[in-house]
Amino acid sequence: MDGAVKRNGLAQAASGQARTDSSDPTERSSAGGRLVRRLASLRLTLALIVLLGGGVAFAYLREGARTWPLVVPLVLLAINLMAAVMSNGVFRRQTALLVFHLALVVLLLLVAAGRLTYLNAHVGVTEGVPFNGELSGVDRGPLHAGALSSVHFVNKGFHIDYAPGLQREATRNQVAWQGPDGRWHDEIIGDQKPLIVSGYRFYTTFNKGFAPTFRWRDNQGNVVRGSVQLPPYPMKEYSQAAEWSPPGSALPIWVLLDIDEIILDPAEHTSFHLPEHYKLVVRIGRERHEMHPGDSLQTPDGTLEFEGLRNWMGYRVFYDWTLPWLLAACTVAVVSLAAHFWTKFTARPWDA
Amino acid sequence: MEQELQVLWVAVTAYVLAGVFAVVGVVLGKRPERTVLSLMLAGLALQALSIGLRWARLGHGPFITMFEILCSNVWSLMTAYTLAYWRIPRIRASAAVVMPLMFIMLGWLMVAHPGEGHYPPTYNTPWLYIHIGLGKVFLGAVLVAVGLSCVILLRHAGIGLQRFAQLPASAQLDELAFRCMAIGLIFHTLMLIAGAIWAQDAWGRYWAWDPLETWAFITWLTVAFTIHARLAYRLSPPVHAGLVLAVFVTAFLTFFGVPFISATPHQGAV
Numbered sequence: 001m002d003g004a005v006k007r008n009g010l011a012q013a014a015s016g017q018a019r020t021d022s023s024d025p026t027e028r029s030s031a032g033g034r035l036v037r038r039l040a041s042l043r044l045t046l047a048l049i050v051l052l053g054g055g056v057a058f059a060y061l062r063e064g065a066r067t068w069p070l071v072v073p074l075v076l077l078a079i080n081l082m083a084a085v086m087s088n089g090v091f092r093r094q095t096a097l098l099v100f101h102l103a104l105v106v107l108l109l110l111v112a113a114g115r116l117t118y119l120n121a122h123v124g125v126t127e128g129v130p131f132n133g134e135l136s137g138v139d140r141g142p143l144h145a146g147a148l149s150s151v152h153f154v155n156k157g158f159h160i161d162y163a164p165g166l167q168r169e170a171t172r173n174q175v176a177w178q179g180p181d182g183r184w185h186d187e188i189i190g191d192q193k194p195l196i197v198s199g200y201r202f203y204t205t206f207n208k209g210f211a212p213t214f215r216w217r218d219n220q221g222n223v224v225r226g227s228v229q230l231p232p233y234p235m236k237e238y239s240q241a242a243e244w245s246p247p248g249s250a251l252p253i254w255v256l257l258d259i260d261e262i263i264l265d266p267a268e269h270t271s272f273h274l275p276e277h278y279k280l281v282v283r284i285g286r287e288r289h290e291m292h293p294g295d296s297l298q299t300p301d302g303t304l305e306f307e308g309l310r311n312w313m314g315y316r317v318f319y320d321w322t323l324p325w326l327l328a329a330c331t332v333a334v335v336s337l338a339a340h341f342w343t344k345f346t347a348r349p350w351d352a
Numbered sequence: 353m354e355q356e357l358q359v360l361w362v363a364v365t366a367y368v369l370a371g372v373f374a375v376v377g378v379v380l381g382k383r384p385e386r387t388v389l390s391l392m393l394a395g396l397a398l399q400a401l402s403i404g405l406r407w408a409r410l411g412h413g414p415f416i417t418m419f420e421i422l423c424s425n426v427w428s429l430m431t432a433y434t435l436a437y438w439r440i441p442r443i444r445a446s447a448a449v450v451m452p453l454m455f456i457m458l459g460w461l462m463v464a465h466p467g468e469g470h471y472p473p474t475y476n477t478p479w480l481y482i483h484i485g486l487g488k489v490f491l492g493a494v495l496v497a498v499g500l501s502c503v504i505l506l507r508h509a510g511i512g513l514q515r516f517a518q519l520p521a522s523a524q525l526d527e528l529a530f531r532c533m534a535i536g537l538i539f540h541t542l543m544l545i546a547g548a549i550w551a552q553d554a555w556g557r558y559w560a561w562d563p564l565e566t567w568a569f570i571t572w573l574t575v576a577f578t579i580h581a582r583l584a585y586r587l588s589p590p591v592h593a594g595l596v597l598a599v600f601v602t603a604f605l606t607f608f609g610v611p612f613i614s615a616t617p618h619q620g621a622v
Contacts, residue, residue, distance in 0.1 A: 042580060042583055043584050046581055053573045053577075056566060059561060165470075192474060192553040194556070203555075326558070341534045
C-alpha cells in the first residue's frame with residue numbers, strides 16, 4: 001500500500017500534474033469519501049426534513065401537484081441515509097436504529113410501487129345482477145395491470161338502518177363471490193369490511209338507490225333483461241329519474257320513479273327498503289305512460305316490459321398489492337425504533 | 353347528564369387544588385408532594401367516573417364532540433403527568449408549570465357544550481380505540497417534556513432560579529425531555545399506522561391527504577426534526593426546550609384545532 005502511494009507520488013512529480021488530478025485513485029477515493037460524508041450529514045437530514053415538511057404542505061394545498069414536492073425530498077433523504085450507513089460506523093453499529101431507517105426506505109419504495117400500480121374506482125351493482133367489470137371514475141397508476149376480469153360477484157341485497165335525522169348506520173350487504181377454484185361463497189360486507197377478490201377490495205358506500213328492471217324484446221325477437229340505476233337515494237330523493245336507450249336501439253327513454261309513501265322518515269328510526277306504493281312514469285318522445293310491475297309498452301323499436309323495482313349498491317373499488325407489505329415495513333420500523341430507544345434509555349435510570 | 357357533570361366539576365376542583373398546592377409549594381419552597389399526588393389521583397378517579405357515566409348513557413366513548421375530546425384528553429394528559437410525577441420524584445416541582453398549562457384546557461372544557469353528537473358507523477371499530485389511545489400517549493409524553501422544557505426556559509430567563517432549585521440541573525431535565533420526545537415519536541408513529549389501517553377499513557384508502565392526516569404527518573416531522581436537531585447540533589437545553597414547545601404547539605393545533613375546522617371523513621361525516 002505504502003509503495004503504491006509512493007509510486008503515485010513519484011508519478012505525479014514526474015508528470016508535473018496538479019494535486020487535484022482526477023486520474024489519481026487515492027485522490028479520487030478521498031474525494032468520493034468526502035462527498036459521501038457530506039451526503040451523510042445530519043445537518044443535511046435536518047434540511048431535508050424541512051424540505052419534506054414544505055413538500056407535504058404544498059401537496060396538501062395543491063392537489064394537482066402531489067408527486068414531485070414529495071418525491072424529491074424523499075429520494076434525497078434516502079440518499080442521505082444510504083450515505084450515512086456507508087460512512088458512519090456508529091450508525092452501522094446501532095443495528096436497531098439502522099433497521100428503523102432502512103424500514104423507512106423500504107416503506108418509501110413500497111409507497112412508490114403502490115402509486116404505480118394502484119386502482120381507485122366506483123361501480124354500482126344492481127341486486128341479483130352479476131358485476132360486469134365496468135367501472136366509473138377510474139383513477140389508476142400507470143403500471144396497473146388489470147385483473148378485474150377474474151372478479152365475479154353478485155350483490156344479493158343489503159340492510160341499512162337510519163337514526164332520526166336520516167343518520168345512516170352500518171351497511172350490511174350480502175354478496176356471493178366466486179373463488180379461484182370456481183366455487184361460490186356468501187359473505188356480508190360493509191363500509192368497513194370489504195369484499196376482497198383477486199386483490200381488489202369492494203367497499204359499500206353511501207351511494208345506493210332503486211333500479212327499475214326491464215325485459216326488452218326488439219323487433220327481431222331478441223330478448224334482453226336489464227336495469228336502470230336511478231340517482232342515489234335519499235341523497236337525490238327528489239330527482240329519481242334517468243334517460244337511457246335499450247340495447248341495439250337509439251330510442252331515448254326517460255323514466256321517473258314516482259313514490260307514493262315515505263321511505264325514510266327523518267323523525268323516526270327507519271330502514272332502507274323498496275317502496276310498496278309507486279309507479280313508473282315513462283316518456284318516449286311526446287308520449288307519456290305510467291307503468292306498474294308486469295306492464296308492457298310497445299315502442300317503434302320493440303316491446304318494453306317493466307318487471308319491477310330492485311336496489312342497487314354503489315361500491316368503492318380499491319386495489320393496492322403493497323398493503324400487507326406496508327404494514328410489515330411499518331411494524332419492523334416501530335419495533336426497531338422502540339428497541340433502539342429501549343437499549344439507550346435502560347442504560348441509565350430515569351431518576352438519576 | 354347532571355350527575356356526570358357534577359362529578360366532573362368535583363374532579364376539576366381536585367385538579368385545581370393540586371395545581372394550587374404545586375405552585376404554592378414551589379413559591380414557598382415547601383414540598384407538599386403527597387398532597388399534590390393524592391389530589392391528582394382523586395381528580396383522575398372522579399373524572400374517569402364522569403367519563404364512564406357518560407359512556408354508559410350514550411353508548412359510545414368520549415371522542416365525538418369538542419367537550420368529549422377535551423374531557424378525554426385532559427384525563428389522558430393528567431394520567432401521563434401523574435405517572436411521571438409518581439415515578440420520577442426529582443421532577444415533581446415541574447407540576448408548578450404543568451398544572452397551570454392544564455388549567456387552560458380545564459377552562460376550555462368547562463365552557464364547551466356538553467351536548468351529545470352523532471356517532472358515525474365508521475367509528476364502530478377497535479382501531480378507533482387503538483388509534484386514539486396511541487395518540488393520547490404521544491400527547492402525554494410531549495406534555496411531560498413541555499413541563500421540563502418550561503422549567504429550563506424559565507431558569508434560562510433568570511426566573512425561579514431559587515424556586516426550581518429542588519429540580520435537577522437543566523442538562524438532566526433536557527435528557528429527560530429528550531427521552532419523552534423519543535417515546536412520543538414511537539407512539540406518534542404507531543398512531544399514524546393505526547390511523548392508516550382504520551382509514552383503509554373505514555374509507556377504502558390508507559392515506560388521502562385530509563387535513564388531520566396531513567397535520568398529523570407534519571407533527572411527526574417536527575418530532576423527527578427536534579430529535580435529529582439535538583443530535584446534529586448538540587443543542588443547548590434552552591434551544592432544545594424551544595423546539596419541544598414548538599412540537600407541542602403543532603400537536604395541540606393538530607389534535608384540537610384541525611378536527612373542528614375541517615369537514616373531512618375524520619369528523620365521521622360519512
